Amino acid sequence: MMAEDRASLLEALLTLLPLDAVLCEEEEIRPYECDGLSAYRQTPMVVVLPSSVDQVRAVMRLCHALKVPVVARGAGTGLSGGALPLAGGVLLSLAKLKSILSVDPRNRSARVQPGVRNLAISEAAAPFGLYYAPDPSSQIACSIGGNVAENAGGVHCLKYGLTVHNILKLGVVTVEGDYITVGGDALDSPGYDLLALFTGSEGLLGVIVEVTVKLLPIPERAQVILAAFDDVMKAATAVGEVIAAGIIPAGLEMMDRLAIQAAEAFVHAGYPVDAEAILLCEIDGTNEEVSEHIMAVRRILQACGAGEVRTAKDDQERARLWKGRKAAFPAVGRMAPDYYCMDGTIPRQRLPEVLRRIAEWSQEYGLPVANVFHAGDGNLHPLILYDANNPGELQRTEELGGKILELCVAVGGTITGEHGVGVEKIGQMCVQFAPKELTQFHAVKHAFDPHGLLNPGKAVPTLHRCAEFGAMHVHEGKLPFPELDRF
């Protein structure tokens, strides 16, 4: 964009928004240069902070008329660079839209603005005995608009689903600046399921300006069991056995030795530091149901060879056990100057071979890897430890990360379970999807945004980019891991 275009855009924005809602000085826009994935940084041309839906619409109408790209941003806690600004674009922050508009205890829903924090919804619903189920680790800080854009998960997905399962209705501003309602206050709505399509669309289809979430009754009781294993494989088997017994735990998490040690050193959760793996299994529901299932799960874990099986005595111990898990990322982060968090999902039965290969590569690359695993739903978070100050170490880390994600695809899984593609995994999209599938994605994008103004360059790679990526990664026309069954 030419300097005079920039000047006229700023001038026009100032007719739509108050002075303090348009940021363009270097020191003002610097905080917006990255999201939770700080390896990628770029300052935008301008940051706007609208405080009403009408202002969002006006900004979109203007940007559409001038053909200026727009990147929407919530709390900026995303881990895939989905909110990375564009040098020639507008960064549209939804942070000022942060009101809880209403809580409807009879219909068990809450209508909120996109900047409302995930945890604040549950806090507002608590007086009615209700809560919002999806709980990403960042729930203290992350906002619901971003949760919808990324289809955020959390530790309770196996039983309660992802964001897509827990929202009813969206208010969306289209690229042209029109306002549409997607979904509704009933359990379904007529026409194509745009609610599903918008969820996880990473800001490519529209700007989410209102969210109606589904609220659930707070379970009467929740109880956590910690089980320690001297072998990761035994822990993996135990997960399958619990599910085979017809029990769906509210949360079922696994951590490996390095993750256990990091978490224990950080928050003193009371984890057995000599274990090769621990499982945290949370059962919730009615009082009687929890008692019945806790007994059953204890028996299964013992039968699967758990060395220690500990049931939290009270809510404090339960909270402490979870704290170790929820703090696992920063805990691992203390062990090295930098860490890189992966987010693949695999069919659970393939866990042993995936962990074995990750361990081999970790040795080969000389980069330690800690594994934190949403074991119930197969979502694996390998955390690669590195030091960006060592020349070439970030590149090797990204290379190792890419190999891990490609392995996830090769065993029948996916490159991202809950963090999104963003800019980070755009290359791996070429591994997961064939050119015709990517072409279909582009056609969908075109239906909503024919000029490609909404978060361009994220989530869906161009075929040109894939050709370049493939040239780097596919040696002699062979797919990675030819020895593995492909699904």
Add this chain to the structure above:
Amino acid sequence: MDKDIAKELQERVTAACHAETPLEIIGGGSKAFLGRESQGEALQIGEHRGIVSYQPTELVITARAGTPMHDIEAVLADHRQMLPFEPPHFGAAATLGGTIACGLSGPRRPYTGAARDYVLGMTVINGSGDILRFGGQVMKNVAGFDVSRLMVGAMGTLGVQLEISLKVLPRPAQEVTLIQERTAAEALVVMNHWAGQALPLSATCYDGDHLYVRLSGAQSAVESARRRVGGDVLKTSGAFWEGIREHHHGFFAAAAPLWRLALPPATAPLSLPGKQLIEWGGAQRWLSAEMDGLKLRRQVMEAGGHAGLFRGGERDKDRFHPLPQIVSDLNRRIKHAFDPKGILNPGRMYART
């Protein structure tokens, strides 16, 4: 007999695309009554059948679109598992593809989720004849747009399904149905009150005189909830809910057109001509009445819902609730993105898609 005819189906769609010949996609034909009149050459997918993979401990089943629902449910039952959305069949010939294309869910829907909630991935043929795979066989997957869920309820207008992967759940250990005599207003209040409590609800229905409440879960949980909810135990629980799900219940025998009203669940009873049967804690209400569609839709919209003509009435008019203009335009552009020649079940859902 298991058979893979994906290639043949792809050739048919490709040829139809070139010739711009509309296709009517047919599974078992059990839901032919739904939506607007079909038009086009028949594309039979019933032969494309068979369970491709099923790992009970992974909670995932993958099957070809023409697989009969009975086959899928029988295999799941052998492993004490189920499709959590309790889909209606509306006939013994019902197939998985038809069930997902229609996006119908049964009595368990408000408490465990809808058909679209359990779809993990799908292979489809788009209107250009390309075989495409979206989603996968894992619970958490946010790579790419959620095209698999977009296909659910699209009535075959966006793609011909080939294979579908679904999340399944264990069958509850215990199930009991209780009956209470209630007015409609009371029934709506108590259903929504219970849904806000930690109770193992799995279905609710009000037939005009009685409220039926099904509880499912661990034995101890069902026992204690039974005492809290109260009422007489219904001996024929299985048959009752099957009757509601499949529309064999006496209510559905009436000759008048059958409307499906979707509403915010706690909506007070709607004063309408004809008879009503309330399901899903108040979120799905069946209306059997000769009634002006426009007037009905206005009343339902004011309550925050929408109304579709389910059975009876004219087939060449809008059956599903009309869409606002901007959303209708978006629907049309999405249709064009998947089916540029407009050959897949054209007009089955809306005149323009």
